[in-house]
Amino acid sequence: MTLMSFEKRWAHAGLSAIYPERAHGVRVTFDHxxxxxxxxxxxVPWRSGMGLRIAIWMVALSPIWLLxxxxxIASVRAVDRQRALGRLISHRNYFVRQLALLFKAFGALWVFxxxxxxxxxxxxxxxLITLKRKDAGHAA
Amino acid sequence: xxRDEETESGVKARYADESYPVDSWVDGETVTNDIDESFDxxxxxxxxxxxxxxxxxxxxxxSVAMVEEGPWIKTREVGEDVYGxxxxxxxxxxxxxxxxxxxxxxxxxxxxxxxxxxxxxxxxRTPADVLHDWSKDFGLGDTLxxxxxxxxxxxxxxxxxxxxxxxxVLGENNASLLVEADKRAIQANAIKRYEKGCRGEARCLTGCxxxxxxxxxVSYVPWSLAKGARLFSSCRVDKVIVExxxxxxxxxxxxxxxxxxxxxxxxxxxxxxGVFVAASTIQxxxxxxxxxxxxxxxxxxFQAHPGIACGGVMSSPVHMEFGASQGAESTHFRKTxxxxxxxxxxxxxxxxxxxxxxxxxxMDKLDRYPNVAVWAVQLRAEAKGxxxxxxxxxxxxxxxxTKNDLxxxxxxxxxxxxxxxxxxxxxxxxxxxxxxxxxxxxxxxALIDDAPLDPRAYSFVATHLFGASRMGPDPRSSVVGLDFxxxxxxxxxxxxxxxxxxxxxxxxxxxxxxxxxxxxERVAANAKRSxxx
Numbered sequence: 001m002t003l004m005s006f007e008k009r010w011a012h013a014g015l016s017a018i019y020p021e022r023a024h025g026v027r028v029t030f031d032h033x034x035x036x037x038x039x040x041x042x043x044v045p046w047r048s049g050m051g052l053r054i055a056i057w058m059v060a061l062s063p064i065w066l067l068x069x070x071x072x073i074a075s076v077r078a079v080d081r082q083r084a085l086g087r088l089i090s091h092r093n094y095f096v097r098q099l100a101l102l103f104k105a106f107g108a109l110w111v112f113x114x115x116x117x118x119x120x121x122x123x124x125x126x127x128l129i130t131l132k133r134k135d136a137g138h139a140a
Numbered sequence: 141x142x143r144d145e146e147t148e149s150g151v152k153a154r155y156a157d158e159s160y161p162v163d164s165w166v167d168g169e170t171v172t173n174d175i176d177e178s179f180d181x182x183x184x185x186x187x188x189x190x191x192x193x194x195x196x197x198x199x200x201x202x203s204v205a206m207v208e209e210g211p212w213i214k215t216r217e218v219g220e221d222v223y224g225x226x227x228x229x230x231x232x233x234x235x236x237x238x239x240x241x242x243x244x245x246x247x248x249x250x251x252x253x254x255x256x257x258x259x260x261x262x263x264x265r266t267p268a269d270v271l272h273d274w275s276k277d278f279g280l281g282d283t284l285x286x287x288x289x290x291x292x293x294x295x296x297x298x299x300x301x302x303x304x305x306x307x308x309v310l311g312e313n314n315a316s317l318l319v320e321a322d323k324r325a326i327q328a329n330a331i332k333r334y335e336k337g338c339r340g341e342a343r344c345l346t347g348c349x350x351x352x353x354x355x356x357x358v359s360y361v362p363w364s365l366a367k368g369a370r371l372f373s374s375c376r377v378d379k380v381i382v383e384x385x386x387x388x389x390x391x392x393x394x395x396x397x398x399x400x401x402x403x404x405x406x407x408x409x410x411x412x413x414g415v416f417v418a419a420s421t422i423q424x425x426x427x428x429x430x431x432x433x434x435x436x437x438x439x440x441x442f443q444a445h446p447g448i449a450c451g452g453v454m455s456s457p458v459h460m461e462f463g464a465s466q467g468a469e470s471t472h473f474r475k476t477x478x479x480x481x482x483x484x485x486x487x488x489x490x491x492x493x494x495x496x497x498x499x500x501x502x503m504d505k506l507d508r509y510p511n512v513a514v515w516a517v518q519l520r521a522e523a524k525g526x527x528x529x530x531x532x533x534x535x536x537x538x539x540x541x542t543k544n545d546l547x548x549x550x551x552x553x554x555x556x557x558x559x560x561x562x563x564x565x566x567x568x569x570x571x572x573x574x575x576x577x578x579x580x581x582x583x584x585x586a587l588i589d590d591a592p593l594d595p596r597a598y599s600f601v602a603t604h605l606f607g608a609s610r611m612g613p614d615p616r617s618s619v620v621g622l623d624f625x626x627x628x629x630x631x632x633x634x635x636x637x638x639x640x641x642x643x644x645x646x647x648x649x650x651x652x653x654x655x656x657x658x659x660x661e662r663v664a665a666n667a668k669r670s671x672x673x
Contacts, residue, residue, distance in 0.1 A: 017498060017499060018498040018499065018502065019492075019502070019503070020499055020500060020503060028503075036223060039227055039398070040227065040233060042398055043227045043228075043232075043233040043397060043398065044232055044233040044235045045232050045235070045534060046532070047534070048232055048233070048235035048236075051235070052235075082498060082499040082500075085498050085499070086497075086498055086499070089497075089498060090573075090577075094242070094596045097573070098243055101493075101599075104493060104498065105493035108488075108489040108490070108492040108493045109221075109222055109223040109226060109489050109493075110223060111489070111492075112221055112222070112223070112487075112488055112489035112492070113221050113223055113224075115220075118220065118221070118488060121488045121506055121507075121509045122461050122488065122509065122510070123509070123510050124459075124461060126457065126459075126510055
């Protein structure tokens with residue numbers, strides 16, 4: 001099972017609402033998302049692939065049924081994307097909520113393939129600085 | 141520590157999974173012809189049970205074939221991102237789930253080494269109370285007594301270097317749980333693990349990049365190859381061949397992770413003395429069904445240890461990327477409340493999936509990742525479920541947690557939340573639908589005590605799996621006899637956690653390995669005796 005290009009566009013738009021491109025100096029890129037979507041659809045069983053596709057369609061059409069906006073997730077403003085995704089994630093219907101969480105979880109796996117993003121979030125350097133300060137304190 | 145050894149090809153081998161006879165490994169992804177070979181024993185699965193059984197049989201002088209559905213992911217290939225290991229080394233790309241009243245993600249390794257490639261290598265001997273119950277309530281007698289298993293635990297602990305997490309690699313996430321438990325007089329300890337030279341990079345869950353974690357992929361599998369066994373990876377077992385009530389081999393088909401329609405080759409492995417099935421609690425029942433076994437008990441009595449995590453932002457740095465992935469635990473409540481507390485250092489992507497919110501709210505939390513701590517509850521659920529064969533041959537696992545299970549999970553979550561606030565958490569994320577997704581004061585934790593007893597409100601993940609082909613003396617209520625052979629087919633042995641009559645309340649890898657070793661040793665002794673006769 002493969003995704004169509006418009007489905008990938010919807011996935012991009014949905015993910016950009018969950019993981020906005022710029023926040024706190026952390027730059028999120030979506031360079032790996034297309035390839036990851038293709039690979040994921042190839043690796044997972046048919047049923048899981050269908051679940052992911054339904055999640056993407058649900059996200060895509062969420063502005064219509066949650067915000068009463070005529071347009072897909074890719075065509076509404078960034079603030080409306082976030083509103084729509086926010087409502088999906090906390091929706092009272094269990095299946096809607098689970099599909100939205102599935103989309104968010106897979107999005108995290110794809111987005112964090114970016115080494116720069118990972119390093120920016122981990123901030124390993126800070127830990128080393130803390131350790132050096134501690135060592136210096138002990139030496140003194 | 142990694143060893144530098146000369147391999148047959150003359151290349152310096154830094155890790156154990158690079159040091160084995162060159163023709164001992166058949167990679168199904170590259171096979172171009174059908175295969176037909178004969179061995180004394182064929183072992184299905186290379187996880188904790190299969191690898192240990194294969195090694196024991198090989199050491200006893202038998203020729204052994206190991207068949208594994210997944211690929212062999214070598215230490216040098218291990219990356220840091222979770223996606224890399226999920227797509228290649230996890231069953232169904234980590235999309236497998238237990239169905240019931242709620243979905244519960246089910247994480248199983250599908251690679252050489254099985255789940256030991258991606259678990260935290262935690263070693264726990266089977267608790268005495270569990271063995272006692274098995275003996276008395278399930279008719280196992282002395283088959284799996286403490287005395288019978290002790291020499292096997294001893295041997296495994298020597299081979300795999302079991303030791304408590306060193307202070308040097310404990311890390312703040314683990315240390316903080318120990319400190320808080322101590323304040324409350326809750327018995328807790330550093331976890332005992334299989335490791336040689338852990339660097340504390342918190343990467344157990346994506347496969348150890350240094351070969352320090354002693355998963356089966358870097359221990360018993362290559363050790364078995366060095367002693368003459370053969371490994372057939374990326375080969376899915378279609379069925380065990382049973383003729384005249386006796387297992388005589390297996391039929392498998394080559395697979396490829398990324399090429400579902402790749403040219404499939406047939407692999408026929410004949411077994412002179414028997415077939416060991418160690419394909420895991422989920423896959424073993426369906427392998428038995430596909431092999432023609434018809435016991436009504438196949439797939440019944442399935443149990444698990446559902447896990448639920450509680451995250452929080454601490455006032456001081458935690459740096460989960462440093463320290464043992466899982467380095468601290470408490471079994472204080474195992475007998476009274478059937479739960480175990482433990483730490484789990486989550487990489488950023490898993491943390492992001494677990495963090496509440498989206499957009500800027502989520503990015504704010506990710507920005508505070510260095511201060512994030514995650515602890516978890518492992519529940520010894522009383523619920524029983526089933527493993528069935530679904531449409532297209534897929535495994536269908538069904539389990540719904542009981543009210544008692546949910547009450548205990550709620551109690552444990554509340555305890556963890558209070559401990560986190562006592563340790564200086566600025567906020568915690570209980571992850572229970574219907575409650576605030578972010579709690580900022582200890583007063584709010586009381587809400588958890590009244591959380592709904594509906595499994596759909598919680599985010600459980602299942603990792604430890606038991607039963608579904610359980611052992612017992614009576615063919616009417618069990619699948620496998622006390623000699624580890626199925627009641628229906630001779631020489632067809634089941635040695636994984638599917639034979640466990642119940643769950644344990646502690647991490648099962650050590651028990652699985654000891655029981656597999658015990659079984660293989662007994663079967664090998666019998667095979668030698670019958671050969672002499």
